[in-house]
Amino acid sequence: MVDYAKNQLKLNVIHGDFLETKFHYPFDCVVSWATIEHLPNPLKVFEKISSILKENGIFIMSTCRWGLLSKLQKESWRFMNVPEHLFFFNEIQLDRILHSYGFRRVSMITYGSGLTAKKNMSFFYKISKILLDRLVKILNMGDMMALMYIKQ
Numbered sequence: 001m002v003d004y005a006k007n008q009l010k011l012n013v014i015h016g017d018f019l020e021t022k023f024h025y026p027f028d029c030v031v032s033w034a035t036i037e038h039l040p041n042p043l044k045v046f047e048k049i050s051s052i053l054k055e056n057g058i059f060i061m062s063t064c065r066w067g068l069l070s071k072l073q074k075e076s077w078r079f080m081n082v083p084e085h086l087f088f089f090n091e092i093q094l095d096r097i098l099h100s101y102g103f104r105r106v107s108m109i110t111y112g113s114g115l116t117a118k119k120n121m122s123f124f125y126k127i128s129k130i131l132l133d134r135l136v137k138i139l140n141m142g143d144m145m146a147l148m149y150i151k152q
Contacts, residue, residue, distance in 0.1 A: 019048055026054040032061040037085045043097065050101040050151060057151045059103060065145040066090045069114050069136070078114055079143065091145060103149035110142030 002015040014021060019041075030049050036042045049059055064070075064079035066088040079085055089097075095105050113132035115125070136142040 019044055023052050027052050027057060028054055029058045029060065032059075034062050034064075036061060037063050037079075037087050037089070040086060042087055046098060046101050050103065053151045055151060059098070059149045059151065060146070061094075061149075062144060062146040063089055063094075065110055065143050066093075067110075067143065068141055069143040073114060077143070078116055091147065094147060098149050102152050104152055106148050106150050108145060108147045109137070110140050110145045111137050112142045112144040114143050 002013050005011045005013045014023075030053060032045075032049070036045060039045055053059060064085065067090055070077045070079070070088070074080070079088070091105075091108055098105070111133065113129065113136045115129040115132055117129070118125070121129070133142075
């Protein structure tokens with residue numbers, strides 16, 4: 001993907017260990033999509049993100065959400081796949097952690113009912129997935145969340 005971004009799209013792409021990379025300019029926005037739960041030291045990552053963002057810079061992230069669905073499903077929860085997922089968060093925890101690094105949440109959505117797309121899904125399963133995915137989004141109870149923070 002790095003080669004494609006550099007050679008085909010002509011983008012300035014940095015490939016390396018995020019925590020070890022020296023950045024020479026502040027960023028307007030950092031995006032971390034379905035990543036933080038996989039990293040061995042999320043606090044160091046949040047600290048680094050804070051250090052490379054401009055004042056009023058935006059940090060957007062998604063991660064699986066430790067909430068009602070995960071608590072009900074326990075070991076059978078679709079994201080309970082340790083050691084691939086090392087950490088689980090809810091929005092209150094993330095708000096507290098990121099506030100300590102100078103961030104304020106400006107928006108959040110949740111999504112995902114826990115029903116995953118499968119080959120050869122039955123008609124009933126497809127309808128259930130569609131309805132439940134919409135319901136958890138409306139009720140803000142999804143087992144995934146996307147959050148946007150601003151650096152103050």
